[in-house]
Amino acid sequence: MKKVLLLLSLTIATFGLKAQSVYQPYSFQFYQKLSSEIYNPDTRLHSSMKPFFVDDSLLQYKSKLLLNVGVDSVRKSWVLRKLFSEHLFDMQMEDFTVYADFLPDFQIGRDASGKKNTFLNTRGYQIGGTVGKKFSFYTSGYENQGRFASYYDNYVNTTNVVPGQSYDRSSGKITKDWSYVTATLSYTPIKYLNITAGYDKTFIGDGYRSMLLSDFSSPYPFLKLTGNLGNVQYMVMWAAMQDPGAQKLSYDAGNRKKGGIFHYLDWNVNNKLSIGFFDSIVWVQTDDAGNKRGFDWGYANPIIFLRPVEASSGSPDNALLGFTSKYKFAKEVVAYGQFSLDEFQAKEFFSSKGSVRNKYGWQLGVRGADIFKVAGLNYLLEYNTAKPYTYSSRTRIGNYANYNEPLAHPLGANFREAVGLLNYSYKRFDFTGELMYARYGLDEAGQNYGKNIFEPYLASIKQEGNYTTQGINTSLFYAEGRVAYVVNPKYNLRLELGGILRRESNSLGKNNTGLITFGLRSSFRNLYTDF
Numbered sequence: 439m440k441k442v443l444l445l446l447s448l449t450i451a452t453f454g455l456k457a458q459s460v461y462q463p464y465s466f467q468f469y470q471k472l473s474s475e476i477y478n479p480d481t482r483l484h485s486s487m488k489p490f491f492v493d494d495s496l497l498q499y500k501s502k503l504l505l506n507v508g509v510d511s512v513r514k515s516w517v518l519r520k521l522f523s524e525h526l527f528d529m530q531m532e533d534f535t536v537y538a539d540f541l542p543d544f545q546i547g548r549d550a551s552g553k554k555n556t557f558l559n560t561r562g563y564q565i566g567g568t569v570g571k572k573f574s575f576y577t578s579g580y581e582n583q584g585r586f587a588s589y590y591d592n593y594v595n596t597t598n599v600v601p602g603q604s605y606d607r608s609s610g611k612i613t614k615d616w617s618y619v620t621a622t623l624s625y626t627p628i629k630y631l632n633i634t635a636g637y638d639k640t641f642i643g644d645g646y647r648s649m650l651l652s653d654f655s656s657p658y659p660f661l662k663l664t665g666n667l668g669n670v671q672y673m674v675m676w677a678a679m680q681d682p683g684a685q686k687l688s689y690d691a692g693n694r695k696k697g698g699i700f701h702y703l704d705w706n707v708n709n710k711l712s713i714g715f716f717d718s719i720v721w722v723q724t725d726d727a728g729n730k731r732g733f734d735w736g737y738a739n740p741i742i743f744l745r746p747v748e749a750s751s752g753s754p755d756n757a758l759l760g761f762t763s764k765y766k767f768a769k770e771v772v773a774y775g776q777f778s779l780d781e782f783q784a785k786e787f788f789s790s791k792g793s794v795r796n797k798y799g800w801q802l803g804v805r806g807a808d809i810f811k812v813a814g815l816n817y818l819l820e821y822n823t824a825k826p827y828t829y830s831s832r833t834r835i836g837n838y839a840n841y842n843e844p845l846a847h848p849l850g851a852n853f854r855e856a857v858g859l860l861n862y863s864y865k866r867f868d869f870t871g872e873l874m875y876a877r878y879g880l881d882e883a884g885q886n887y888g889k890n891i892f893e894p895y896l897a898s899i900k901q902e903g904n905y906t907t908q909g910i911n912t913s914l915f916y917a918e919g920r921v922a923y924v925v926n927p928k929y930n931l932r933l934e935l936g937g938i939l940r941r942e943s944n945s946l947g948k949n950n951t952g953l954i955t956f957g958l959r960s961s962f963r964n965l966y967t968d969f
Contacts, residue, residue: 461566461576461624462501463962464489464641464653467870468930470816470861473807475500479766482706484671486714486762487664488641488653491574491624491632507927508866525928529567536567539929541580545957551950552588559583562618562961564929577621578961584614587953589940590967597842598682601966602654605682605841618963620657632664640675642702642716643762644774645803645820646857647847650716650760651700653964655843663740669706674740675699679720679840683892687728694835695723698845699737709766716760716778717743722835725754756780756831758838769807776801778846780828780838792904794888794895799824799847814863819856826852826879826888826904827895837891844891848969852889852906853878857968866924868932874916874968879909880944912944916968922959931960938967 462468469476469488475496476485483494492501509523520526527538541562548555562580569575582603586594594606594614603618622636639653640662662675677698684694697720704714719737724730734755764774777800786793803820828851829838838845849855855876862869879887886893887909898904920936933956940951 460492460498460501460568461574461622462490462492463576463578463620464639465962465964466646466859467861467868467964468504468962470807470818470859471504471814471863472497472500473805473816474769474813477766477772477805477807478769479710482669482709484666484704484706484712485764486642486644486704486712487671487673487702489638491626505927507863507924509927522926523928524926534567534569536565537928538565539563539960541578541929541960542931543580543582543957543959543961545934545955545959547587547953547955549587550952550954554585554588556585556587556953556955558957564961572626574624575622578619578963580618580961582614582616582618585612586614587938587940587951589942589949589951593969599656599842601843601848601969602656602964604656618657620963630666632666634660634662634664636660640700642714643776643801644764644772644805645776645801646818646859647801647820647822647855649776649778649799649801649822649824649846650702650758650762651718652844652846652848654848654966655839655845656841658840671704673700673702676737681835681839681842683842684835685726687724691724696835697721697723697733701743704762711766712762712764714762715743716758716762718758718760718838719755720758720831720836720838721755722833726833726835754832754836756836756838758829770809771804771806773804774801775803778824778828780830786902791902794827794898794901794904797825797828797830797851797895799828799851812862816861818859820858821854821856822847823854823906824849824851825906826908827891827898828852828888829891830888830893830895832894832896834892834894839891842892848966849876849878850889850891852887852908854906866927868920868922868924870918870920870922872916872918872968874914876914876916877907878912878914879907880912882910885909910944910946912942915939915941918968925958926960929960930962931958933957934959 476483492498525537525539529536543560545558560580560582564578566576595610598606600616604616607615620638622638624634626632637659638657641653642648642651658677658679660675660677665672680693680695682693700718702716706712759779761777766772780797781795783795787796801822805818807816809815831837844850857874860871878889881887885899886897887899917939922932922934925931936955938953942949
C-alpha cells in the first residue's frame with residue numbers, strides 16, 4: 439500500500455495538465471442510476487465493461503447530477519457543507535484535482551431467526567483525483583469488525599474470507615476482523631488507449647450477475663489495456679491471483695499463486711445491437727508436485743484470442759470462452775445475454791448424454807430505465823444457470839476462482855437462478871428491492887456432484903448422465919429491501935434501513951434468516967449478501 443501511495447505522489451509531482459478523466463468505482467446501486475443514459479437507443483456507449491471512466495459527456499453530466507443531488511450551494515457553515523454537500527478535502531486546480539473522504543460504515547441489526555445481534559464497524563477512506571488530461575488515480579481502504587447473520591457467518595468460517603473483501607483475521611471467532619483495500623492508477627496517452635494498473639476488480643456484462651467475470655471475489659493486482667476505436671472496444675488484462683485453500687508446498691512459500699489473462703471485445707453493431715467476445719486463461723505458477731512454471735510468453739500477446747495458443751502448446755491451463763449480446767428496444771426495455779463455455783465435446787453435447795466434459799453456463803435478462811415514464815424508476819429481471827463442474831479444473835488451484843471465491847457467479851456451478859431488482863430514486867431518497875430464487879445440487883457424502891468449483895472435475899460422480907441441480911436438491915429464496923436517505927451524495931453517505939428474508943431448504947433441513955439492519959453507511963463498493 440505504501441508503494442501505491444508513493445507512486446501516486448510521484449505522479450502528482452511530475453505531471454501537470456488540465457484534468458479530464460474521472461474514475462467511478464463500480465457499484466450496481468449507483469450504476470443503475472445511469473441506465474437511462476447508458477442504454478439510450480440513440481447512443482452507442484460501451485456498457486459491458488466496468489468500472490467506467492466517465493469521460494463521455496452524457497455519463498459525465500448525469501454522474502455529476504447524481505453526485506450533487508440535493509446539494510445546497512448557499513450553505514455558509516464549513517461543518518454543514520462537509521456533512522451534506524462536499525468532500526472532506528477537495529482541491530480543484532487547473533493542472534490537477536484531488537479529493538479525499540472519511541468513509542464510515544456503521545450498522546446494527548438483529549437476526550430474528552438466529553436470535554442474534556449483528557453489527558458492522560467500518561472505518562474507511564477514499565482518495566481520488568486527476569492529473570492533467572492523461573492521468574487519474576483512486577484508492578480506498580477499510581478496517582472492519584463485524585458480526586453477521588448465521589448463513590453469512592457460516593460462509594466466512596468455511597472459506598476464511600469475508601465475501602468479496604479479504605481474509606478473516608479472527609480465525610473463526612464470533613466477531614470477524616478484516617481489511618479491504620483498492621488502488622488504481624490510470625494513464626490515457628491518446629484518446630484511443632487507456633492503461634490502468636492497480637489492485638481492484640473488473641466486471642463484464644450488462645446484468646446484475648456475470649457468467650464471465652464478476653466482482654464477487656476479492657480484489658487482485660492487474661494491468662489492463664483498453665482500446666476504443668469508434669464502435670469497437672477491446673480489453674486485455676493480466677492479473678495475479680492466489681488460492682489460500684490449496685495445499686501449501688512449504689511454510690515459506692505462502693499461498694499458492696496463479697495468473698490470469700482476460701480478453702474482451704465489445705462491438706456496437708449499431709445504436710441498438712451490441713455483441714461481445716470473451717476469453718480467459720488461468721495458469722498455475724507451481725504445480726502440486728512443486729514444479730515451478732515460468733510465464734508463458736505466448737500469453738503476452740495483447741491482440742489475439744488465446745484458446746488456440748493454449749490448445750496447440752498442450753498446456754494444462756484452464757481456458758474459458760464467452761459471448762455477450764445486448765439489444766436496446768428502448769431505454770425502457772433492453773435485452774441482454776451471456777454464454778460461457780468452459781469445455782466442449784460436440785459429439786456428447788448434441789447427443790444430450792450429460793457428459794462431464796460439457797461445461798457451460800448462460801444468462802438471459804431484461805432491464806429498463808424510467809419505466810412507466812417515471813424518472814428514476816429502474817428494473818432488472820435475469821436468469822442464470824451453469825452446468826455441473828463448470829469453472830472447475832483438473833486440479834483445485836487451476837479452477838476459475840480467486841482467493842477461495844468464484845471469479846464468475848457466486849453460486850459456482852450446478853445451479854439455476856432467477857433474480858429481479860427494482861430501484862427508485864427521488865431527490866435524496868433511494869428505494870431498492872430484490873427477489874431471488876435459486877435451485878442447486880449440493881455434494882453428498884463426500885461425492886462431487888459439480889457445484890463446488892474447487893473440487894477437480896476428474897473426481898466427478900459420473901462421466902455421463904449429469905444434469906443441473908443433481909446431488910442434494912436445494913432451494914434458496916432471498917428477499918431484500920432497503921430504504922436510504924442520502925446525507926452526502928459525494929461519497930454516498932446515507933442513513934439506511936434494510937431487511938433480509940432468506941430461506942434455504944433441502945431434504946436435510948432448513949436454514950432461515952430474518953434480518954433487519956439500520957446504519958450510517960458510505961462508499962460505492964459492491965458487497966453481496968444474496969448467496
